Structures are given as C-alpha cells and as structure tokens.
Amino acid sequence: MTRSVSAAAVEAVLFVAEKPVSRGELAKTIGAGAKAVSEALAELEEWYRGTGLRLQHEGDDWQIVTAPEMAPYVASYLGADRLRLSSAALETLAVVAYRQPVTRAEVESIRGVNCDQTIYTLMSRRLIEELGRREAPGSPFEYGTTWEFLECFGLTSLDALPSALSPEGVRSDDAVTTE
Amino acid sequence: MPVGPRPPDVSVAGFEGPLDLLLELVEEKKLDIFTVRLGELADDYLVRVRGMDRLPADEVSAFLYIASRLVLLKARSLLPSLTPASDDDEIDTEEELRLRLIEYATTKGRAEALGDRMRAGERAFHREGGTVDLPPKGGNPAALAAAWLKVLALTRRTEEEVEVPGERYSVEQRTAEIEALIAEQPAVTFATLLGDRPTLGYAIVTFIALLDLYRRLVVDITQDELFGEIRVERKVRRMEGLPE
Numbered sequence: 001m002t003r004s005v006s007a008a009a010v011e012a013v014l015f016v017a018e019k020p021v022s023r024g025e026l027a028k029t030i031g032a033g034a035k036a037v038s039e040a041l042a043e044l045e046e047w048y049r050g051t052g053l054r055l056q057h058e059g060d061d062w063q064i065v066t067a068p069e070m071a072p073y074v075a076s077y078l079g080a081d082r083l084r085l086s087s088a089a090l091e092t093l094a095v096v097a098y099r100q101p102v103t104r105a106e107v108e109s110i111r112g113v114n115c116d117q118t119i120y121t122l123m124s125r126r127l128i129e130e131l132g133r134r135e136a137p138g139s140p141f142e143y144g145t146t147w148e149f150l151e152c153f154g155l156t157s158l159d160a161l162p163s164a165l166s167p168e169g170v171r172s173d174d175a176v177t178t179e
Numbered sequence: 180m181p182v183g184p185r186p187p188d189v190s191v192a193g194f195e196g197p198l199d200l201l202l203e204l205v206e207e208k209k210l211d212i213f214t215v216r217l218g219e220l221a222d223d224y225l226v227r228v229r230g231m232d233r234l235p236a237d238e239v240s241a242f243l244y245i246a247s248r249l250v251l252l253k254a255r256s257l258l259p260s261l262t263p264a265s266d267d268d269e270i271d272t273e274e275e276l277r278l279r280l281i282e283y284a285t286t287k288g289r290a291e292a293l294g295d296r297m298r299a300g301e302r303a304f305h306r307e308g309g310t311v312d313l314p315p316k317g318g319n320p321a322a323l324a325a326a327w328l329k330v331l332a333l334t335r336r337t338e339e340e341v342e343v344p345g346e347r348y349s350v351e352q353r354t355a356e357i358e359a360l361i362a363e364q365p366a367v368t369f370a371t372l373l374g375d376r377p378t379l380g381y382a383i384v385t386f387i388a389l390l391d392l393y394r395r396l397v398v399d400i401t402q403d404e405l406f407g408e409i410r411v412e413r414k415v416r417r418m419e420g421l422p423e
Binding site for chain 1: 195196197198199238241245279282283286287289290291292293294296297300301302303304305306307
C-alpha cells in the first residue's frame, strides 16, 4: 500500500507539530481541500494500524501520538509516572467525560456528594478544564475533558470512550436529575 | 482556580457517598435496580448511616437527605392511604430517586471502565518539543536594521579614535569626575557624560563608573523607555558627611 501525496504531507506536518493541528489548518498548509485532508487522515489512521503510532483527535484537532500498547516502553524511556486516581476522582472524571460540558452542581447532583476536591484534583492533573461560563443563574463554570485526558486513557477521541456501561434499556442521558 | 488547603476526599467504609451506599444495598441484596421498592431499604440504610462516625457535616446532611426520602417511601408503602401532604412533587419521590440511582450506577460503571484503562496504563504520548527553533514571529525588521546600523556606526567611530594615541581612562578617575559634576548639577544625562564623540573605552569606563556610583547610593538612574535617554540624578536622600 502506498500513501497518497496528501496523506504523506499531512503526516509530515503532524510529525513536526508540537500541538494538535486542526483540519482547516492542515488543508491550508498542504494546499488541499477539506475533503482531501479528511481522506488523508483516514488513510493515515489505516496506515498506522499495528504500528507504534496512531492518530488522536479531539473535535477537529489532530495529532500523531504513540500507540497505547507501546506505553510501557515509551513510559520507561521518558521515565513517566503512572497516573493514579482515587475512585472518587474517577467517578467525577466519568461524569465530566460523558456529560461535558457539565457544571459542578450537575456533577454533585449525579454523585450525591460534594465534588470540590475531586474537581480540583482533576484540574491540577490537567485531565479536565474550565470551558467557560454557562449562561444560567450564577454563571457557573462548565467543565470538559482535555487533550491530556485522551492521552492518559489511550483514547483516540471522545467517541472512543468505553460504552455499553449503562444498565440495560436505559439511556443514561435521559436519566439525569439536575438542579 | 483557587489553590489552597482542601479537605481530603471523603470515602467512608468503602463507599463514595449516599447514593453509593444505596446502590451497594441494592447489589448486596441482589435486587433489581429497576423494580426494587426503595422504601424497603430504609432500615438497612439507617443502620449503615448510624454505623458511621466522624462524618463531615455536609456529608452527613447528604446521607440524611437520602435516608429521609427512603423513610418517607417506606411510610407511604405501610400506609397506602397516606397522601402527600401538599407537595405534588413528592409523588415522584421514588421514581426520581430511582433515576438518580440508575444514573449513579451508570456513572460508577463508567468510572470503573476508566479505572481499568488507567490501571492497564495503556496511554498515548505525543512528541514533546524537538521541533526546530525559529525566531519569534512579529518582529520589526526595520527596528533590527536600525539597531544594526547603530552598532556599525559605533564601531566605525571607535576605529577612527584608534589613531588617537594613548588615551586611557580609569574607573576611579571617571567616578570622581562624575561625582564632582553631580555635586554641582542635580541631574545630567548619560549622553552628556559621554560627550560628543566618545570612544568605546570611554563609554565603558563611564558606564562602569555610573554603576559604581549607583551601587554606592550616590546617584539614581532612570530611563523612561527602552533605548531612551538615561538620566543620572543626585541621590536625594544621600546623607552628607557620612564616610563612604
């Protein structure tokens, strides 16, 4: 299999990029249309299957990352520490990840406990971030997950969040009670 | 984001909060979360809550809130004639609580799945740094050119002066000169101190002399803008007559 010129160009640009690059920026950079870039990205994704690299994206921003299966080697090379979170922090992270954008009150309503500490922990680990303020009484902050979250959990995108976890027959998204 | 001491995560006796406790009871009794009469769990729930000591106040209220709901449900099932006093919303108490419980169970499942991924350690890494260092964008080429021309002019000037033989300056001498000058005039500019056509050596000696005077609190040095005029002023609060 040989790659198309645009797939090679996209790969080259993503290789030197220090941060995620948007599809639009890629199109402009390599002088191709949005459709060609999408095809190039799909081609690269296919190409990386079974290699040490893969593509990760959040929304429209793309980056080349290492394959999660290779994490032990890369971590050993980088001397990287393993991520450790308490089950309380994991619960809060789960609410934010699956329901973003979400306010602190909504997280607390779902978990039934005060979440100040866990939100603080997750923010200091850069797993979640403030997205902005909601247009609602009190203008509460809305939280969402970060690029680092995708990396730390080896997810290629938010679409890759583990699914089929809700009790059968219930769409959890309908079952929320918020203040 | 406020930073400061915060209370630690509260995790009591293996569960994370009032909903977690309720869910645990449902699971322990192998009940179906969709059909269980939640009121039947009231007694067990209260026993567990009583069994906890040293809960922070806001946690206690969260547990008591769920407990009171359960007791209400139980009371209603024992006395079917009991109608909600006035609050129409209370009709939905069981259904609402059930939905919250289901939502919480979902969240817990998701948290466990994320936890599995975390413990497996299969994470991705991106390339850190390693890119070519480029000069920052947005500089002004004209300003750079002007600065370079100044450097060239300075070099040329000193080259002309090289032919002037044997002129040497000492920092001590220059310091004394400036100190004498500043005693007469409260303020002078650095340009004045340099004179018309300074050699590089003269400029350096003058500058070092100034720094020395500044260090000894004889003068104040101010410069309003970058590359602007440097003003040398007699230090106002210098105490006359003290030994240096």
